[in-house]
Amino acid sequence: QVQLIESGGGLVQPRGSLRLSCAASGLTLGSYSMAWFRQAPGKEREFVCAITSSGGRISYTDSVRGRFTISRDNAKNTVYLQMNSLKTEDTAVYYCAANPNTYQATNLPTYYLYWGQGTQVTVSS
Secondary structure (H helix, E strand, O other): OOEEEEEOOEEEOOOOOEEEEEEEEOOOHHHOEEEEEEEOOOOOOEEEEEEOOOOOOEEEOOOOEOOEEEEEEHHHOEEEEEEOOOOHHHOEEEEEEEEOOOOOOOOOHHHOOEEOOOEEEEEOO
Protein backbone atom coordinates (compact mmCIF):
# COMPACT_ATOMS: atom_id res chain seq x y z
CA GLN A 1 0.00 0.00 0.00
CA VAL A 2 1.45 3.33 -1.09
CA GLN A 3 1.38 6.13 1.45
CA LEU A 4 2.68 9.68 1.40
CA ILE A 5 2.61 11.24 4.84
CA GLU A 6 3.17 14.95 5.26
CA SER A 7 4.31 16.50 8.53
CA GLY A 8 5.73 19.74 9.86
CA GLY A 9 2.75 22.02 9.40
CA GLY A 10 1.49 24.37 12.07
CA LEU A 11 0.91 27.95 13.07
CA VAL A 12 3.65 30.48 12.33
CA GLN A 13 3.86 34.24 12.36
CA PRO A 14 4.41 36.24 9.17
CA ARG A 15 8.07 36.26 8.09
CA GLY A 16 8.58 33.01 9.97
CA SER A 17 9.75 29.64 8.65
CA LEU A 18 8.52 26.06 8.52
CA ARG A 19 9.93 22.87 7.09
CA LEU A 20 7.51 20.31 5.73
CA SER A 21 8.40 16.68 5.21
CA CYS A 22 6.77 14.04 3.04
CA ALA A 23 7.68 10.48 3.93
CA ALA A 24 6.86 7.73 1.46
CA SER A 25 6.12 4.09 2.13
CA GLY A 26 5.19 1.35 -0.30
CA LEU A 27 7.16 2.95 -3.12
CA THR A 28 10.75 3.85 -3.94
CA LEU A 29 10.79 7.61 -3.95
CA GLY A 30 13.82 7.70 -6.22
CA SER A 31 11.64 6.39 -9.04
CA TYR A 32 9.30 9.37 -8.90
CA SER A 33 9.31 13.07 -9.49
CA MET A 34 7.76 14.81 -6.52
CA ALA A 35 5.77 17.97 -6.01
CA TRP A 36 4.07 20.09 -3.41
CA PHE A 37 0.63 21.56 -4.00
CA ARG A 38 -1.51 23.64 -1.69
CA GLN A 39 -5.16 24.50 -1.26
CA ALA A 40 -6.40 27.55 0.59
CA PRO A 41 -9.96 27.79 1.92
CA GLY A 42 -12.40 28.48 -0.90
CA LYS A 43 -9.73 28.16 -3.58
CA GLU A 44 -8.64 25.51 -6.02
CA ARG A 45 -5.58 23.37 -5.38
CA GLU A 46 -2.50 25.07 -6.81
CA PHE A 47 1.00 24.00 -7.72
CA VAL A 48 3.81 25.11 -5.42
CA CYS A 49 6.98 23.36 -6.65
CA ALA A 50 8.33 20.14 -8.09
CA ILE A 51 11.60 18.21 -8.33
CA THR A 52 12.67 15.42 -10.64
CA SER A 53 13.77 12.06 -9.29
CA SER A 54 17.47 12.94 -9.41
CA GLY A 55 16.91 16.49 -8.19
CA GLY A 56 18.38 17.81 -11.40
CA ARG A 57 15.34 19.84 -12.40
CA ILE A 58 13.25 21.98 -10.07
CA SER A 59 10.35 24.31 -10.75
CA TYR A 60 8.53 26.82 -8.54
CA THR A 61 5.42 28.86 -8.91
CA ASP A 62 6.24 32.57 -9.09
CA SER A 63 4.70 33.47 -5.73
CA VAL A 64 7.10 31.24 -3.75
CA ARG A 65 10.28 31.45 -5.81
CA GLY A 66 13.13 32.74 -3.66
CA ARG A 67 11.28 31.93 -0.42
CA PHE A 68 10.58 28.19 -0.68
CA THR A 69 13.06 25.39 -1.39
CA ILE A 70 12.16 21.84 -2.35
CA SER A 71 14.67 19.07 -1.75
CA ARG A 72 14.74 15.32 -1.46
CA ASP A 73 16.67 12.54 0.23
CA ASN A 74 16.03 9.39 -1.76
CA ALA A 75 17.92 7.28 0.77
CA LYS A 76 15.40 8.36 3.40
CA ASN A 77 12.47 8.16 0.99
CA THR A 78 11.56 11.71 1.98
CA VAL A 79 10.91 15.03 0.27
CA TYR A 80 11.13 18.37 2.03
CA LEU A 81 9.75 21.86 1.60
CA GLN A 82 11.63 24.61 3.39
CA MET A 83 9.41 27.68 3.63
CA ASN A 84 10.94 31.00 4.63
CA SER A 85 9.58 34.54 4.81
CA LEU A 86 6.09 33.17 5.12
CA LYS A 87 3.14 35.39 4.28
CA THR A 88 -0.49 35.20 5.34
CA GLU A 89 -1.38 34.24 1.77
CA ASP A 90 0.70 31.06 2.17
CA THR A 91 -1.96 29.74 4.54
CA ALA A 92 -3.26 26.48 3.07
CA VAL A 93 -3.26 22.73 3.35
CA TYR A 94 -0.06 21.49 1.74
CA TYR A 95 0.01 18.21 -0.15
CA CYS A 96 2.89 16.21 -1.54
CA ALA A 97 2.41 14.17 -4.69
CA ALA A 98 4.35 11.55 -6.67
CA ASN A 99 4.70 11.39 -10.46
CA PRO A 100 6.09 8.15 -12.00
CA ASN A 101 7.68 10.22 -14.77
CA THR A 102 11.15 10.66 -13.33
CA TYR A 103 12.25 13.61 -15.48
CA GLN A 104 9.13 15.78 -15.29
CA ALA A 105 8.89 18.62 -12.77
CA THR A 106 5.42 19.43 -14.02
CA ASN A 107 2.84 21.73 -12.46
CA LEU A 108 -0.07 19.68 -13.79
CA PRO A 109 -1.81 17.68 -11.03
CA THR A 110 -3.10 15.06 -13.47
CA TYR A 111 0.44 13.71 -13.87
CA TYR A 112 0.71 12.85 -10.17
CA LEU A 113 -0.38 9.36 -9.30
CA TYR A 114 -0.12 9.37 -5.51
CA TRP A 115 -1.12 12.07 -3.05
CA GLY A 116 -0.72 12.59 0.67
CA GLN A 117 -3.49 13.62 3.04
CA GLY A 118 -2.10 17.09 3.59
CA THR A 119 -0.74 19.17 6.43
CA GLN A 120 -2.15 22.51 7.53
CA VAL A 121 0.04 25.60 7.41
CA THR A 122 -1.39 28.73 9.00
CA VAL A 123 0.46 32.03 8.80
CA SER A 124 -1.01 34.54 11.20
CA SER A 125 0.01 37.07 13.80
